[in-house]
Amino acid sequence: MIPRGSVFPPELIELMKTVLEDSAASLSEAQCTSATKAAMASQILSCAAKGERNPAVLKSVALSAAVDIPHPSHEMSAARQVV
Numbered sequence: 001m002i003p004r005g006s007v008f009p010p011e012l013i014e015l016m017k018t019v020l021e022d023s024a025a026s027l028s029e030a031q032c033t034s035a036t037k038a039a040m041a042s043q044i045l046s047c048a049a050k051g052e053r054n055p056a057v058l059k060s061v062a063l064s065a066a067v068d069i070p071h072p073s074h075e076m077s078a079a080r081q082v083v
Contacts (some may be wrong), residue, residue, distance in 0.1 A: 006049045016044050019055050025063040039065040
């Protein structure tokens with residue numbers, strides 16, 4: 001969770017935006033949903049609020065959030081999935 005009243009300087013906002021875009025670009029099209037992006041953004045914001053500034057660490061945290069999101073293609077029965 002992001003600490004209440006967090007304020008981020010413009011250069012940090014730009015870094016977080018770049019990390020989110022880079023993280024989203026490394027996902028498959030099926031994984032790159034608005035819910036996944038929101039989860040990744042939340043994790044990036046949370047880490048940045050705690051002082052993290054390393055883009056590699058922020059990307060790692062973002063991608064770990066993407067892995068934890070269930071994707072519709074994983075929930076379909078085998079008969080309904082298109083091969």
